[in-house]
Amino acid sequence: MAESMQGLKRTHRCTEVSEANVGQLVTVMGWVQKSRNKGGIIFTDLRDRSGLLQIIFEQGEGDEFIGAQEFEKAEKLRSEFVIAVVGKVVKRGGAANENLKTGTIEIRANSLRILSEAATPPFPIEADSKTKEELRLKHRYLDLRRPDIQNNLILRSKVVNGIRNFLADEGFLEIETPILMKSTPEGARDYLVPSRVHPGNFYALPQSPQLFKQLLMCSGYDRYYQVAKCFRDEDLRADRQPEFTQIDMELSFVDVEDVLDVNERLLQKVFKESIGVDVALPLPRITWQDAMDRFGSDKPDMRFGMELVNVSELVKDCGFGVFTGALANGGSVRGLNAKGQAQMPRKKIDALVEFAKGYGAKGLAYLSVQEDGTYKSSFSKFMSEEELAALVAAMDGEKGDLLFFAADSNKVVWDVLGALRLELAKQMDIIPEDEFNFLWVTEFPLLEWDEEEKRFVAVHHPFTMPMDEDLPLLETDPGKVRAKAYDIVLNGTELGGGSVRIHQSDIQEKMFTMLGFTQEQAQSQFGFLLDAFKYGVPPHAGLAYGLDRMIMLMVKAESIRDVMAFPKVKDASCLMSEAPNVVDPKQLEELCISINIPAKEEE
Ligand code: ASP
Numbered sequence: 001m002a003e004s005m006q007g008l009k010r011t012h013r014c015t016e017v018s019e020a021n022v023g024q025l026v027t028v029m030g031w032v033q034k035s036r037n038k039g040g041i042i043f044t045d046l047r048d049r050s051g052l053l054q055i056i057f058e059q060g061e062g063d064e065f066i067g068a069q070e071f072e073k074a075e076k077l078r079s080e081f082v083i084a085v086v087g088k089v090v091k092r093g094g095a096a097n098e099n100l101k102t103g104t105i106e107i108r109a110n111s112l113r114i115l116s117e118a119a120t121p122p123f124p125i126e127a128d129s130k131t132k133e134e135l136r137l138k139h140r141y142l143d144l145r146r147p148d149i150q151n152n153l154i155l156r157s158k159v160v161n162g163i164r165n166f167l168a169d170e171g172f173l174e175i176e177t178p179i180l181m182k183s184t185p186e187g188a189r190d191y192l193v194p195s196r197v198h199p200g201n202f203y204a205l206p207q208s209p210q211l212f213k214q215l216l217m218c219s220g221y222d223r224y225y226q227v228a229k230c231f232r233d234e235d236l237r238a239d240r241q242p243e244f245t246q247i248d249m250e251l252s253f254v255d256v257e258d259v260l261d262v263n264e265r266l267l268q269k270v271f272k273e274s275i276g277v278d279v280a281l282p283l284p285r286i287t288w289q290d291a292m293d294r295f296g297s298d299k300p301d302m303r304f305g306m307e308l309v310n311v312s313e314l315v316k317d318c319g320f321g322v323f324t325g326a327l328a329n330g331g332s333v334r335g336l337n338a339k340g341q342a343q344m345p346r347k348k349i350d351a352l353v354e355f356a357k358g359y360g361a362k363g364l365a366y367l368s369v370q371e372d373g374t375y376k377s378s379f380s381k382f383m384s385e386e387e388l389a390a391l392v393a394a395m396d397g398e399k400g401d402l403l404f405f406a407a408d409s410n411k412v413v414w415d416v417l418g419a420l421r422l423e424l425a426k427q428m429d430i431i432p433e434d435e436f437n438f439l440w441v442t443e444f445p446l447l448e449w450d451e452e453e454k455r456f457v458a459v460h461h462p463f464t465m466p467m468d469e470d471l472p473l474l475e476t477d478p479g480k481v482r483a484k485a486y487d488i489v490l491n492g493t494e495l496g497g498g499s500v501r502i503h504q505s506d507i508q509e510k511m512f513t514m515l516g517f518t519q520e521q522a523q524s525q526f527g528f529l530l531d532a533f534k535y536g537v538p539p540h541a542g543l544a545y546g547l548d549r550m551i552m553l554m555v556k557a558e559s560i561r562d563v564m565a566f567p568k569v570k571d572a573s574c575l576m577s578e579a580p581n582v583v584d585p586k587q588l589e590e591l592c593i594s595i596n597i598p599a600k601e602e603e
Pocket of ligand 1: 207208209210249497498499542543544
């Protein structure tokens with residue numbers, strides 16, 4: 001039968017016991033990792049969230065031994081039993097276990113309580129589990145006992161704590177904003193919650209606290225932050241979660257520099273304190289335009305070079321229709337140099353061409369510089385020797401190099417070469433895995449043309465401030481307007497982003513017009529914010545980090561699920577609790593909701 005605490009107090013976590021405690025009596029509690037009975041002496045590994053500790057049960061008299069009755073109890077121990085042990089700390093009798101923090105000591109038990117017995121778990125509780133993730137997620141409460149996941153969540157807590165302390169010291173206030181709010185269609189799809197009191201009406205779960213944090217600025221709380229749960233009902237992509245956590249902040253009376261400054265110092269402190277990484281300040285910056293031109297990405301991984309080169313000028317009069325055709329359509333021709341890859345087998349090159357097609361390319365041209373100085377190329381017959389030589393020179397091509405070229409609209413060329421650059425770097429194994437390379441990407445475009453909707457949409461969100469010098473372009477050439485928006489990128493992953501907000505009603509009105517909103521539409525969706533702005537609004541700006549991603553990069557986890565306690569899987573369901581699920585018809589009745597699932601179309 002399971003025993004209870006009855007006044008027993010834990011004195012140490014398992015790995016808090018050390019050689020300094022030799023000779024002392026300690027009380028430790030946790031789960032049995034494994035227990036081996038060697039006839040008259042039982043070796044038990046005890047586990048808690050700190051790690052493992054070896055316990056010895058040996059029958060006998062004195063405080064290094066256990067009584068006959070309790071020894072019988074110890075004989076019953078199985079993996080995952082929850083026990084409490086009082087015992088004496090001694091130096092290990094046998095050889096030290098170098099893999100354990102407590103490898104030089106052991107506890108000789110003189111009393112044992114079995115606090116809970118345990119059924120055999122469906123998979124072993126161990127680091128680097130080989131068990132399929134599906135089974136682990138179904139029993140997440142067991143999976144969460146595994147040391148690698150525990151370490152991730154312990155680090156996560158430490159990071160959040162560090163962020164809270166830093167921001168509090170900098171004068172930020174932690175303020176919660178509502179989870180039940182109004183749906184605003186701009187952005188991703190909302191999760192909706194039906195209202196019982198207002199039948200036919202719905203709340204939306206926040207995609208971010210954006211509007212509320214701006215309201216807080218209007219209300220004078222000049223520095224706000226929140227560890228905010230956000231919800232986005234997006235199409236399912238690997239490693240996306242329908243709910244995730246942001247470290248969200250907003251500041252008043254600031255411009256871009258102030259936001260970047262406080263966040264650089266925050267990152268420096270948190271990375272040092274939680275994983276011991278030194279972050280040198282100031283962090284490098286790159287404009288969006290340069291990031292695209294040089295790396296084909298708005299979140300470039302700068303741990304390696306292999307920069308894109310624009311060769312449009314060079315090839316504009318050449319005889320290769322793929323190049324000149326793209327240029328005639330307003331596009332560009334750009335290339336990248338895979339150093340030393342001239343001998344790449346044809347099969348591998350073909351696979352890269354296919355890879356490029358996945359990013360919208362119609363094809364990929366390539367040229368290798370052979371050891372004898374001759375070229376092997378998919379397009380040499382369309383160009384003269386001189387033209388080819390000039391192209392190779394522009395690409396810094398040397399003997400042994402393999403050059404790739406994409407010709408299309410700028411967007412496709414960037415997408416293709418940006419992805420190809422990363423793929424090649426992986427294949428060539430040139431990415432320094434241990435580096436933490438931070439980068440600010442600034443001056444994002446304000447607007448982006450949406451071909452489907454035939455209108456401009458906001459790249460960040462409709463409240464983002466244009467750059468002062470680009471304001472006149474808002475009416476004449478909106479696609480060219482740059483925004484006071486910035487992203488923080490770590491090793492090629494977007495860690496967070498934000499912007500200076502529009503606080504002037506005339507600019508906001510122009511912005512809404514640009515986005516195709518009528519005044520009525522703007523008023524009905526964002527009226528409360530626009531009204532608040534009428535009563536005195538300070539200039540303000542902010543930023544939000546994706547906390548899950550930050551932790552994932554810190555611990556180099558393979559999946560975001562490894563740094564969240566109870567993640568959902570790709571179809572947005574929880575394998576453990578089986579959410580979402582049907583509800584009692586009575587609940588639907590109360591909400592005046594009837595279910596109408598369309599029949600599945602025949603394949
Ligand atoms: N609310 C924005 C986001 O979720 C971040 C910001 O602009 O502060 O991306």
